[in-house]
Amino acid sequence: MKVFKKGLLFLIGFVLLIVTALWYYTVSLQPQYSGEISIENTIEDVTIHYDTIGVPHINAQNQKDAYVALGYVHAQDRLWQMELIRRIAAGRLSEMFGKELIATDKLFSGLGIEERSAITIQNSDTNAASYKMAMAYLDGINQYIENGKTPLEFTLLGLEKEKYALKDIYNVFGYMAFSFAVAHKTDPLLNEIKEKLGTAYLNELTATEHQNLTLIKNEKNPEITAAFSKAMHHLMDVLPISPFIGSNSWVLGADKTKNGKVIFANDPHIGYSQPSVWYQAHIKTPDYEMYGFHLALIPFPLLGHNKEYAYGITMLENDDIDFYVEENNPINENEYRFKEEYFAYSFVEKHLKVKGEKDSIYTIKVSKHGPLMNGIIEPLATKKPIAMQWIYTKLENQILDVAYTMSHAKSLSAFKEGASRLHAPGLNMMYGDAKNNIAWLASGKLYTHERPLYTKTFLEGASGKDEIAEYLDFEENPQAINPKSNYVYSANNQPDSIRKMRYPGYYLSEDRAKRIVDLVAPKNDWTVPEVAEMLLDVTSPSAPEVIEDLLKMLEVSLLSPSEKTAVYYLENWKGNFDKKEVAPVVYNRWIYEFQKNTFADEMGKGFYQFVNTPLVEKVLPVQAKRQKSVWWDNILTKDKVETKQEIVRNSFKKAFVFLENQLGANVADWKWERVISVEHKHPLGESAILRKYFNVGPFVTSGGDQVINNQIYNIDSTGYYKVSAGPSARRIVDFSDVDNSLAIIPTGQSGRVFSPHYKDQAQKYLNGEFVPMKLNQAAILKSKNTLVLKAKK
Template sequence: MKKLKKVLIVLTGLLFIICIGSIIFFNSLKPDYEGKKMLPKLESEVNVFYDTYGVPHIYAQNKSDAFRALGYIHAQDRLWQMELLRRVATGRLSEVFGKDLLETDKFFLSLGIDDYTSKTISELNMDSEMVKLSNAYLDGINEFIEKGPTPIEFYLTGLKKEPFSLKDSYNAIGYMAFSFAMAHKTDPLLTNIKNQLGEEYVREFPIHSDTSTVWIKNYKNVEADSIGTDITASVTKALDKLPVPQFEGSNSWVIAPEKTKSGKVILANDPHIGFAQPSVWYEAHISTPNYEKYGYHFAGVPFPVLAHDRNLAYGLTMFENDDIDFYLEETNPADSTKYATEHGFEDYVYVNKEIKVKDAEAVSFTYKKTRHGPVLNNIAKQITTKEPIAMSWVYTKPKNEVMDALYGISQAKNLRQFEHALPKIHAPGLNVMYGDAAGNVAWWAAAKLYQMPDSISTKFVLNGKTGREEPLRYLDFSENPSAINPPWNYVYSANNQPDSISGMLYPGYYLPENRARRIVGLLDAKNDWDRESVSEMILDATSSINPVLITELIRLLDVSQLSEEQLIQIDALKNWDGNYTLDNVSPTLYHRCEYFVLKNTFEDELGKEQFNQFMGTHLLKRHIAWGAKMNVGKWWDNILTKDKIETRNEIVLKSFADAWNSLVSDFGKNPSEWTWEKVHTLEHGHPIGQVEMLRKFFNVGPYPVPGSREVINNMAFPYDSTGLYKVNSGPSTRRIIDFSDVENSISILPTGQSGNPFSKHYEDQAELFVNGKFRKMMMNKEEIMENSESLLIFKAHD
């Protein structure tokens, strides 16, 4: 017995020591928000005041010192995020997550982002201030890598920390550029549909511009000169496995002084990006004697993508222009190393790559390139077609000056300086939104746009052999859509179709008019906007389109076949104002019906795999309202019922019955239990949180959330057979800059500033976000010092 007691005492002691050791170890992994640190190469001391939510306010005597400190503090909160983002373009995700990411790595390596980056850096002026500030930022990151604690994710994955270089920053921008694109999800799919089913089916899609919807209006004071398969499946699978968020859409509007209560400009912006943990943006306020900016930073990129100061503010939405084209190539039947062009046969370029794979041997693979770009057929095993299809992407074509553009807009002091930097954005296509203290409001579509020959549709795979389906020229930036101080006294973007300029409508993958119509309706109706009313508008969860669509479909129902309970819910749908509140049943019934209408319309022709691909496109979103109004059409018939031709009425009736039965199965017979909060939820997923036992520690949520697809509070979700609408993208921040009181402008992040799960700022904004709350973006130094929670001081030496 005494021996047993001794053993128990020893074991208890060991357990206690292990617990204490674990606590000490995990505490050592927390970011340091206070104290003093050495930061080599500083010219003078830098003070970093952290506010209540972990936003750093950096005070330095010069910009280089400020950006060096920014790099350090950005890394201590987001190094894991930086690590993943730099690995995407270089095909190094399999090294972290194993063979499941091989297809993703192959795909991104074949895009040529990394090779394009190498070329870009070789041509940089290393003495430019842009490069010097970028390197100062990278110095700060690397100092943290060398001296700071290692984030827990590196221990869990067995990764070693590696220094960052300018190449990593450019590769992060390259990933951002591709994640905006939609052509890879749409063009091959449309081509497959046309080849499999015929052009009559394709003509029933809203592929081209719809003149009946709300467009973004141009306003120019000077008239411009007039100018005349399988791949989808593989790309979708590759992108679905990405452990980092993809860019989706966005809202922004800037209200001119004539429409505000104060007579000053107000800017609102909420870029829509895939939800993840950590969230995309890192906020930082920098102040030096000759530079100040409150900015939102992308991991590994030194200059803010969204920002404001006391003089001007800017935000972004996705332009959704078409900047990717696919070309069907023809291999020489006598020599498989050559392909056909209008000038004869040219050599394929063969590119060899090697991918390191966790817990496995490295994988070598080879792909070939044509003059258009990489041939995708050898990128993933799902592609079995013999005909080579190459992808042409604008991002890797012209000179890359995107970093110069970000630097330029962040340094601009007025509208003209700001506009001067925008032509350097060639891809991704961005709607750049601007407002300033002088009363100017502006919108520019910034991208390298190109003109195709007449009658050529870039929404289908093009002929790569003839030379007759090639771009004719790049447009000058002055020809891009834009509006500066228009007479209607506001500018806006909701990723919808821009009006024509230079005599043509630019092709793209624009989103439907739903959000645009609501934004325009609200802005037109009011001339006394202030910060409070704009903050209500950015949270608006009312659809102005869905109730109209419901009215169209309800009249097709045979009420004599409906039960009393069904009639009650149909009546509620008739009277629904389109508002997506958590306690409402109508949104749940509407979306369940909509899903089954789509399923019963398209799945018979497309099959399950292509139907799921179609459901992930912007084309599908545009088709919902468009297609519901079509009395007759090829898609309505179920081709699986050989002895019958279905009509729209029959599809709607069947879909209502399917929806009702599925809701009864999921939630019971009482419709009052079918509330929106039961099905519409948001969970911010961390890559490590995919392991179930670690989910609660790394993931944030889930929370029931108001809003829906294509309302201003755009809490988007994919449709699938589960009937559960798990939000996967939405506002990556909500910001409102009011130039009547710029120091009281407001913002919110979806989770928190830090990506370190041991930080108190890992998720301290999550509940504020889902409840529609905001916090102040402080810029006044006295207020910052008075309200700061901690002070971190950087010194060059003791």
């Protein structure tokens, strides 16, 4: 008995020892939110108050000290995220994850981002404030690497920490610019349709770009001073970091609000991931203050506000990538023709380190237009040399100065001057201030070609007739300043005409834009709670119209009772994607079958890329109205010509049978919440063992594709809608009560899995709640956690 008791006590002690060791280990991996840390290269101590959601409020005596502190605290919460994102443009993901990422590394390392970063750094003005503050921020990150706790992900992957340099910041900007672009996913597909099916098929798709438009109106008034398709899809899909996708923003002028001051709203749409894409930080010095949302490795926030102004971004969706078909010299494939001469390709050799494998070595050919995609993306649909010309790598890069100026502007004029220097990616800069100025500025270097062109198919490289003729002056860019409507907005939709033309781009369908205008325009007494409710709106204005057009083709009297029930739900639907609604389930499956039966016979495997491009969302409402179309006939049935009615009827029947098998015989039980879910994925969460620790979710959510609360998912054969992207931050700044402005992000501030702020906002986000963005110094000083970075004397 004594032996048994001793053995039991030993076992209990051993278990307690293991539990204590695990507890200590998890505590040791948490960021330090209080106490003191010695830090170098600061003049004075920096005091950081962490609020209840882990946002650092940095109080410093000068901006340089503040940016050293920002780099340090940003790294201690997000070093793993920084490491991921800095590796993308450099083609270094396969070092971490193995040969599965070689293709993605080849693509990004071949785009010329690193080469452009090197040129930009070589030409940098080292006396510029933007340069000095960026270097201070990097110093803070590198001090954390030297002295701080190593994130668990580094340990699990056996990854050594490396210090950061200015090129890493520029490489992140390059990745951001490319992920904002759409041409690489759309142009190869459209070109293939043109070449293989002919212009009749192409024209029906592209004609939709000029229909069902809610245009952002241009209007400039004075400032108020008061004093390749499938491969590209796959390569982007496997990225272990968030791609940039879309966004909403609207700024309500003083005459549109109950309190007579500007209300600013913004929710950029970005791929969901863990950690969330934005890191919040509030900096306050005697001469500067900004509450900002930062990307990993970017010192200056792309979203921000203080007591004087607020700003944010959405994607402009302009076309800043052109693909050129080059013509090789028939006797020397290392030369290409341009006009009447042959020029030598330049060659760039790349070495990719691959975890557990030999290095992957490849060579990129580069013409005057840019790198050849052949060999970078395999396989291409053509053997012709295809060069990619991208404005980001073609023109001078001032993007660091742009970000600095946005976050340090003293007036709308100064903010606009900063916006004018952006070359790529194209962004809608949204602005509102305490003086009641509001503005929308389409920023990015726009250009015209030497002749009228449809630039979403491949251009001629050899003739010299398809070259850029002129870059537009920024004053010609679409923009609205203090318009008579008393509001500005952007939902990635088509801007109004410039130079008597609508500037070409990959603008999204009008759904979100139309809904914003429908809600904002008639009302002149907006309050913050009402704006918050609008950010959560889940109603599509176009879905009921599509249903109405499709239902005209159904002979409802011939349907079964259960099928009639499904029709009843569709007929009475307002287009809202709420959790308990049945109609969204029927609608999504029906349009999937409708699009498949319309386009898949001609497109083949390309259909599965087409059905999840922004273009298809513009095509759908137009195609649903068409009675005559070259796409109706199924080219695989040689003995008959199908009609629209047959396509619609067969699509409905297939959708209904599928849903019966998927969700049961009772149509009333086909609730949206049964098929839609969201999970915020961490790269290590791909392992089944680690998923529950690193991933956040899955959760049932509400919302749909192209509603204001935009939940972006693929429509595919599965019948389940796994949300991959959506509002990456919801923000509301009210200049009648700026100290109590509101925000929410999808999971939490910290990327450290054992931090209390790893996922503490997740449920609030799902519930449509907000948390305050604190600016009031008295409230900030009440924070329970205070960290002091002690300057070494």
